[in-house]
Amino acid sequence: MYLTEPMMEQPTYYDLVYAVTRQVPPGRVTTYGAIADFLALGAARMVGWALNNSFSGDGVPAHRVVNRKGELSGRHHFPTPTMMQELLEAEGVEVSEDRVVHMDQHFWHPAEGLGEDWEPF
């Protein structure tokens, strides 16, 4: 409280990733590449890196973000490895062998759901 907070900084693509991730509807999933493409980051890796810091942000459904294969590649970064799958299944997303089944069916693209003109602010 009294000490400087190294975390709090100016808005960056981190905030954009968080903002987009929050907009992902329950029961839907998106990919790192989709977010990177929508935000024109040019580097899908940064999305994962940002989500790694998503513990700093509240209400960020990071479990709805999977890789292009539909695999729950980030499950190991959750409190428990099974938590990500449980959350998805609770929302009606069928998960098998740590990957989303019928991912094309659950896939949600930011540009389609939010529109190209959408702004986090």
Place this chain on the structure above:
DNA sequence: TGTTTGACCACGG
């Protein structure tokens, strides 16, 4: 300050 790594993706063989 240069190298390595990371919850990735697209492409070519």
Place this chain on the structure above:
DNA sequence: GCCGTGGCCAAAC
């Protein structure tokens, strides 16, 4: 359809 490679940007060592 699988495997290797390059690219991408930022943070940690």
